[in-house]
Amino acid sequence: GSKMAAVNGIDPRVAENGPVPGESRLDQDWLTLTQGLDIVYGMRENMNFERFMQFYTTVHNYCSGVGSEHSNGADLIGGDLYERLEAYISRHVVDKMNTIKHLRGEELLHFYYAEWDSFQFSSRTMSGMFDYLNRHWIQNKKNKDKSNVHNINTLTLLKWRELLFMGLQEYLTPALLELIQRDRDGIKISTSIIRGIIQSYVVLGISEHEPKTKGANTSGKESILNDGLVIYREHFESSFLKRTEEYYAAEASNFLQNGSVVEYTKKVEKRFEEEQNRCETYMNGVTQTPLAKTLEKVLIQSKIEFFQGEFGELLAQHKDDDIARMYKLCERVDNGLEELRIALERHTIREGNSELDKVSEEAFSNPKTYINTILDVYKRYAKLISDAFKMDNSFFQALDKASFTFINSNSVTRKAGKFAAYKSPELLARYCDGFLRKSREQPREEELERIIEDVMTIFKYIEDKDMFSRHYSKLLSKRLIYNISASEDAENGMISKLRELCGMEYTRKLNEMIKEAKLSQGINEVFSPMCKRAEGVDFEVMLLTSCMWPTMMPLRVHLPEKLNKCHEEFKKFYNLTYSGRKLEWILSQSRGEVAAYCFKSKTYKFQMTATQIAVIDMFNRNTSFEFSFLFSSLGMDKPTLFQAVDSLVKSLLLKHSKDAIEEMYADDTVISLNEGYTNKNIRLDLTKRIKGISNRETEVERKHDDRDRNNIIKACIVRIMKTRRQITHTDLMTEVLQQLASRFKPEVQMIRICIGDLIQDEYMKRDQEQMNKYEYIA
Template sequence: MTQQIPLPSTNDLEATWKFLEDGIDQIYNRLEEGLTHARFMNLYTVVYNYCTSSRIQTGQYSTDLQNHQAQRGASLMGSDLYNRLIKYLEDHLAAIRLESEQYMDESLLHYYTKQWKKFTVASSYVHHVFSYLNRHWVKREIEEGRKNDVFEVYTLALVSWKRHMFKYVHHNVNEAVLKLIERQRNGEYIETSLIKSIVESFVSLGLDDNDASKLSLDVYKNWFEAPFVEATEVYYKTESEKFISENSIPDYMKKAENRLAEEEARVQMYLHPTTHQPLISKCETVLVRNHAEVIWEEFQNLLNYDKQEDLHRMYSLLARIPDGLNPLRSRFELHVKKAGLSAIEKIAEQEGETVEPKTYVDALLEVHRKYNELVQTAFSGEAGFVASLDKACREFVNRNKVCKTSTSKSPELLARFCDSLLKKSAKNPEENELEDVLNGTMTVFKYVEDKDVFQKFYSKMLAKRLVNGSSASDDAEASMISKLKEACGYEYTSKLQRMFTDMSLSKELNDNFKERMQQGHDPSDLNDFNILVLSAGSWPLTAPTTAFNIPEDVVKTYDRFQKFYQSKHSGRKLNWLFQLSKAELKATCFKASKTGYTLQVSAYQMGILLQYNNGDTYTFEELRDVTNLALEAIIPALSILVKAKILLLSNGTKVGDSGSKYSLNTDFKSKKIKINLNMQMKTEQKVESDETHKTIEEDRKLLMQAAIVRIMKTRKAMKHVTLMDEVITQLQSRFKPRIPDIKKCIDILLEKEYIERVEGQKDMFSYVA
């Protein structure tokens, strides 16, 4: 049987402490021998008995009084045991400290962590032994504020470690930890759990001065983190300067990237999370910011050789420091601008003044595609680089060699490219590819400054496609208009959409007319007739510049439709646009074909060719008189017929010469049954383009004047400079107004008395109500 050790007298301090000290000593020095439950309960009981030794046991007092006396006793008797425990801990830690002096470096860390773990586990046991003291005497002392240096027993143990152990060894411990970390940075394997334990002990010792139950990181921050970050700075400063002087910038960036990743991992592995910010910030300064200039200088080389991986690494590193990316963005913008200008210059040199729209747009898109891909991959789609790309593209799209005479050239060529895509052709892309190509055109459109120019040319070309029935696909047409509407708003595309409405109304009108004709006329007396009735305000179509005598073969149908339309819409006037009309003539006069050829001609060519039903040869003057066409209309029409060898021109003369004769070529041969003669000549295209530009200029004047009046009506009075800025802001989504043009519009409005100068103030205008 185990011998029972008698418990000391309840109020005998010396006997009580001797009994407790033996137990506490076992816990701190021989805990591995085992602490039985009975032994633990005896230690707890001794503390309890001593703290409550003055409680009144007689039955004379009420329960409340007994409780009061018990509390008072605890208050009086607890301080003796508490002070003895302080002295024990001091002596115990002094012995540990003395033993630690024989250790250095890694062996010191092993010793320190072993003793720390042993001490904190033992202190936890002792804390429970003194739990009655904690609940009463310690609590009362803290609440009443009579003691500034009183803690619960476990906290007292930590405070004692801090005062009697940590205070003397932390310098050596810290040095040993820093040496260990440096060895790890040099590529050696180390025991990271050692450092983790040291860090945890430093954190645990951070006791809040105002509230011992709370932890503060002051000990960790001041005694470990600060010297650690300082040592890190010294290490990487030396290493980076040496490495960058002996290696290329791309190699240095790889090194810096790896080092930053290592430090990120180090925080996860064994440092407190709060160290992340100061550590990584210091590493970024030393490894990146201090070498930013030489890294920036390498950027152009990487761009030139399209080193995407290195560019991404450079971006990732410089994004870590304030304003690190600004020089890259500006250099990237300049590089893209040069690339765009160079691409257009190359095709301008190859093709001269008549640059093909497809070649031009493809060149623009190729530059954008290449550098947009670079922005997305190397620069992670960062907003600053996207903005730089946009600025560069806007420059080379609107101000390149092809646009040297006018910034309107880009939108015109883009509109022509769209026309070629949407017009029936053997070269049209497949339906699934067409949508991608249209998206590409919208990319260029986004950068075009003169969107009104694109609108004007696009609407003219759409009108021609609809009038001539040459659209490749109604779905593609609708898709393109939808994209333009999304980019510029409803107003930009409202007229385009109304054109489609007119087309469907015209189809209905034609069906009604044909039905009416079939009811009241002999079918042999009717031509296959189709007409488009279009609202003048929605279509960019101009009245013909020449008179035209309608051939007798179609004049009946013409008159019948006029009457039919007036019966449905009295008061409306039809303006016939013969320059846009076309016809198909069945020609059986040519010897080479028994069945005859079908000639697709313009209305003017029809007027000329129908004369050959009555004769074989006509002079220029005869043809002009019978058709009543002006020179600028009849000469192009005849030129195409002569060039196609439908008509033969008399020897020694040119088309349009006085007295020149035109004979029907009955020996005409062609492999095709249908022959298209309704083609526009290049001179006509140029005239049409020039007229469109003139219309654009007139429209712009009206838009600027409207904007000025609108602004002045709202603001009542404005300074000249402010008014100019406001006009530019309001109109820049459609085109970029030029300062001289705005000034001219202001002068016009002054003359018209929409606005006036404010008396005594030279640069101030006011609105005239």
């Protein structure tokens, strides 16, 4: 019987005879509990539930006083039992310390890990046995007098820390770091041992002063959350980070001496991944950030100049993967991207200029070549920023600055001389005209939307947007007047995009032009049939409000009689509907179709300007005239007449008796009809032969541009003065430049001239006491 009782964990003397005479209740119960503790901490054998409950009941009966003649059922006993348990744990930990204190290096790690794992397992079982003491006497004691009493789990950890860990940590941490270095060197190690030991550093950070809130969970995990990771940080993390910095500083220097920067960035990227995995595998998560900072400092920050020096070459070689890797690394450190942004801006300007240099001859007159070259450069780096730079807005800003620079000043614009600032707006407007006018290869709706978006991409970088407006409105007027616009929807779509970027005022005239073109169609539906019946001519008129349409060159010419009669008929028709309005014919923009029945081979139909029509109509009277007779008969100035006659000569409809000298025919030059004219086409457009007038138009338009800019600047100044009433010269200049920046960049001298004009016109005046201050005159 005694043997069986001992196996069940109960002192045989107590099992057979009851309480032993001369021994206290505590001695007797402790004898029983010691046997249980020996099993838990010594034999490490699993304890069945019946045996466990016998030990638990012993603790319960002692603490609650069951079986004690002094117990009244109300008092809790446990102080002596707590002291004996504390002494037992201390002896056990000291014994373990004596066992392993002479070990070093990896052998120490293996033994420490095994003993720690065993101790934790045993302590959890023991804590269950003494749970009643834990929940009642210990908790009650802590709540009452705040004495230095700990729950059982905390007690075991504190004893391990005090009696074993603190004596070994000076050998334990270096051994851990050595093992981690072997892992970094690619030598296979047992990560479970490192993980387990590092976890002991974390758990041993438990505080001696546990939270005392009612019903608080007093487990070790709860205490860790409240006290932090002091042991882990002081005895592992600080040494680990220092060793990490030393290790990678040496590796970085060696690698850069023997390898390229690109290969170095690949190595660094790999090291970051390895260290992140290493931290996730066997360290506490709080080390992730300081570890990353240490790596950034030693692997990136200290070598940032190497990165920045190589970046420009990577851009030039279009090595996008290497660029993305370099960005990803430099992004990790303070100010690591600033030099990369500067390098991207400079390189984009260089490449933009370089690409335009290659096509400058063709691009000067070919808007498609010019715009597509710019788009190729822009899209290349916009895609790079999207893919490699993670849509970093600061790099898009660098691209914006670069695009603004090379779009407004490049080898193509410089060819325009003093009109260099006008060249990019002009070519962009002509590019728009290319896809907005009728053609054989008309873009589909989806493609048209993409093209318009591309145009707006470049448009936002155009400095002189008023010049674009001037060129665009001029080309739009031609599309509308000559009915060669591909689609009203496309026109409205383009104008809508311009309005979104520049506002209603910028596109107001463009919208009005389209409205007037539609109104003219309605008028012609009524008038044209009347004119056809009366004069036998298909005659259409387009009504333009002078202040809404671009400036158009006046033209004096004597038209054929039939056309003059049509003019008169329309005046009568128009005055019946609209009284008090003055009609002025813009013959420089007039076109007509002339049928030729005089050639034997076939009947031709020619598209001609008003001047060409006037000249060719003369040959309905005779087959030849001297140039002087044509000049006196047609009412044109000589340069205009020369351009008309010369265009028909070059078209082979007319012949001349002698060549022109310095772009002018002699008065006695005979101009005659080429009665043998033939052409494989029946319909021919001869309007493109005339070039001289457009050059003169350009000169007039540029004079108007200066006048228009002056008016815009004056209007801006007046708006500012009405709002501010008083303003200094410096502030006024600044506000004018800011407000007009979206349209053009006015010259400072031009602003000063406008201020002087407004003072003279009494819109404003100088302050008598402060001459650098202006006052608004209501």
